[in-house]
Amino acid sequence: MNNGNMTKTVVPSDDRDHSVAIEITNMHKWFGKFHVLKDINLTVERGERIVICGPSGSGKSTLIRCINRLEEHQRGDITVDGILLTDNIKNIAEIRREVGMVFQQFNLFPHLTVLENCTLAPIWVRKLPKDEADKIAMRYLERVRIPEQALKYPGQLSGGQQQRVAIARSLCMNPKIMLFDEPTSALDPEMIKEVLDVMIQLAKSGMTMLVVTHEMGFAKTVANRVIFMDEGEIIEENSPDEFFDNPRNKRTKLFLSQILSH
Amino acid sequence: MDKNPHNTGIRQDLPPPKMHVGVAGWIRKNMLSSPTDVFLTVISVYILYKIVPPLANWAVLDAVFSGDVNHRNECREIAAGACWSVIVARFEQLLYGFYPVHLRWRVNLTFILLFVALIPLLYDQVRGRKYLLWFTLIYPIFAFFMLWGGLGLESVESSKFGGFLLTVLIGVTGIAVSLPLGIALSLGRQSSMPLVRLLSVCYIEFFRGVPLITLLFVASTLLNYFMPPGTYFDLLLRVIIMVILFAAAYIAEVVRGGLAAIPRGQFEAADALGLKYANCMRLIILPQALKISIPGIVNTFIGLYKDTTLVVIVGLLDPLGISGAALADSKWQGLSTELYMFIALGFFISCFAMSRYSLYLERKLDTGHKNQ
Secondary structure, eight states: OOOTTTGGGSOOOTTSOTTEEEEEEEEEEEETTEEEEEEEEEEEETTOEEEEEOSTTSSHHHHHHHHTTSSOOSEEEEEETTEEOOSOHHHHHHHHHHEEEEOTTOOOOTTSOHHHHHHHHHHHTSOOOHHHHHHHHHHHHHHTTOGGGTTSOGGGSOHHHHHHHHHHHHHTTOOSEEEEESTTTTSOHHHHHHHHHHHHHHHHTTOEEEEEOOOHHHHHHHOSEEEEEETTEEEEEEOHHHHHHSOOSHHHHHHHHHHHOO | OOSOTTOTTOSOOOOOOGGGSHHHHHHHHHHSSSHHHHHHHHHHHHHHHHHHHHHHIIIIITOBOOSSOOSHHHHHHHOSSOBTHHHHHHHHHHHHBTOOGGGHHHHHHHHHHHHHHHHHHHOTTOTTHHHHHHHHHHHHHHHHHHHHOBTTBOOOOGGGBBHHHHHHHHHHHHHHHHHHHHHHHHHHHHOSSHHHHHHHHHHHHHHHHSOHHHHHHIIIIIHHHHSOTTOOOOHHHHHHHHHHHHHHHHHHHHHHHHHHTSOHHHHHHHHHTTOOHHHIIIIIIHHHHHHHHHHHHHHHHHHHHHHGGGGGGGTOBOHHHHHHHHHHSTTTTTOHHHHHHHHHHHHHHHHHHHHHHHHHHHHHHOOSGGGO
């Protein structure tokens, strides 16, 4: 990845542990009285690709949404890129600058062109001049293979194209970590591959990725680790080979038999 | 396989049947396509026949336009239709009220420059928009000194203001200030800070729950009790402030409707990208929310503009007030229809322009995401 002109804006600090991207310890979260996440412990190394799966309502989306504070956790610690996630707005802003996120529903800004979607945050958050932001945006739009759509509006693109724009939009902020919240679940089958291809390419470039997905093929080819969640707990954590061929937990076996049976 | 099994490409393109194109086709398709349609068309034509010719006779063919006529009886001697001479005689008053005659050029100049100030706001493709916007920014100060005087210009008291000058002054100021105030209130109502939210809700509910006339009475009488004795606070200014406060509450609710229509994902995407609250609102949420709110906002603007006629209650002479004075004049007694139609036309032109502009804006801002 060519990011020579953007690393300047990131302040390196030597006292951070450079091998750990995310560390979550004894984290709990409640929605009202409902205990959604129970005692989550997870360490993500830099460059690791982790796939999180599990039945719906198991808390997997909530877990990754806690990492960039779209959801607030009530107990335990989350440390992202050496920064402890607290109520401190500056800390939250700093973490969000380093963490990109891709949503199930794309969440592109419909009133802005594809290019403007990609340059908005670099201009207003990273304070880049417009022409530089444009250049970076075009580079990432080329990487997700839709530079020719730059001047169209999101409403004029297919779902797969929109999701690739969403990925490019996140990458334009030059994040160190990328979170994917069911990125292919809202797509028609023939569009899933084009999005997964982009994600595989991103994984090969060494990006730290946390992916909530049911695409088990993607998990097999890309993931270093697969995490299985159920009822707010991490039930099983294993290498993809072990996870698929030799699941240890009863619930994991049940889940795998359900999604792999057809 | 050179044989075409379906014989396509052999038949020539024929022109469509005559009954389906042109004027005849259009009438058939749009006015006579079913018995109900025929019935409604006939009824409509009959109503138009009953209304339009007599109206045209009265307003144009049998009407007197001459400015040399000085009494309604002279009109009657010439023709049986409308006596527009009253408008000619009172034209300047209807426009300026009692604004000193030798200073009316200042009103004219202010009015013309109003459009120069509006252009960069209404059209974003104008050349030199940046410089024009600077002009728009200083225009209110300029207009204030031009209308009221000061800075070496002969000063004019508010009580001399009247006619459409008053309507446009209150209407434009009200619109220009109530929009940002209303947006701020709608954001305040959504705020996560309880005190800000409480204040916004109280404000909105109070001003929406009280009739404008009451507020105008408060402006004209009660407000004096709350102010230190001896302070003079211009009545017109007080009225304008009340109109602004009143309209802002409505704008706030209209914009709140727009804000409620924005999917949560838009906020989340902005958060995830690290945008601060102000930038998220300014760049992402408000452009979309305001676009949705355009019909409601323009509705409120038109309502505000027409409500300016209520100021006659507190003794300001808007066009209706001026026409009252004209009707009290024995020379023009009984010519209320002419006067009211003229005033109605004045209001219609302004309100219709606002309505058309809002349609233009809606079309321009459509980026096709409804098809998603």
